Amino acid sequence: MNIAEYLAPAGWFxxxxxxxYVQLRQRLVDGIEAGILTPNSSLPPERELAEITELSRVTVRRAIHDLVRDGLIEQRQGSGSFVRDRVGRVEQSLSHLTSFTEDMARRGVQTSSRWLERGMFQASTDEVEVLGLAPGDQVSRIYRLREADGKPLALERATLPLDILSNPTEITTSLYEVLAAAGRRPVRAIQKISAVNIAAREAELLRVQEGAAGLRIQRISYLSDGRIAELTRSLYRGDAYDFVAELNH
Incomplete structure (x- = not known):
């Protein structure tokens, strides 16, 4: 069934x-959930949708607007409206200190990274303060887009003192795996989680709408002797992640 046949008003109006607009919105939702409107498929232009559905362009526009707001439809400038490729939600425990690679491996998901920055740099003021360094010290920085089964889930920027990670190009998959091999894997961490609206550049990398909901996480990790080993700032897609904490009395 093509989209014109599916949206013909005799079948649903x-x-x-x-x-x-509510009836049209629900018809589109039903089509997405049933797989009739497939991920990344394009919708006809607003004028054509109005002709197919025998509704006004204002009605069509309102239905599409609601689906964009709900994250089911994505509007790409100059290209039109597309069905969003929905990412399955991932639950990550806040009770255990694990890496992204380890989290995904436990779920049988293959991970990959797109490197955005990797090298040695002069520490910024806040890196000096958090990591307990001297002004002018250098640090290892890695910044990458983390993907699961080819779908972008998070942006992750980690900073470590040079004596903890002397060669950032060693990192190919898991940072914690490299640190563990050197006897420098963190054993505990403090995380701060904030809700944010994703800015334009980050939204482009994560393949979400500008302003979409995200979770920004700052992690400060410690070695067994109490020394701070890592400062990581990550941005996760809000439609893909749930962070879960176990509370005991």
Missing amino acids: VRNGGPR
Whole structure:
């Protein structure tokens, strides 16, 4: 069934069945959930949708707007409206100190990274303060887009003192795996989680709408002797992650 046949009003529109934009919105939702409107497929232009559904362009626009807001439809400038490729939600425990690679491996998910920055740099003021360094010291920095089964889930920027990670190019998959091999794997961490709206550049990398909900996480990790080993600032897609904490009395 093509989209014109699926959206023909005889198959779903009910006169006096409620607001027209609500009926159209639900028809589109049903089509997405049933796989009739497949991920990354394009919708006809607004004018054509109005002709197919025999509704006004204002009604069509309102239904599409609601689906964009709900994260089901993505509007790409100059290209039109597309069905979003929905990412399955991932639950990550806040009770255990694990890496992204380890989290995904336990779920049988293959991970990959797109490197955005990797090298040695002069420490910034806040890196000096957090990591307990001297002004002018250098640090290892890695910044990458983390993907699971080819889908972007998070942006992760980690900074470590040079004596903890002397060669950032050693990192190919798991940072913690390299640190563990050197006897410098962190054993505990403090994390701060904040809700944010994702800015334009980060949204482009994560393949979400600008302003979409995200989770920004700052992690400060410690070695067994109490020394701070790592400062990581990450941005996770809000539609893909749930962070879960176990509370005991």
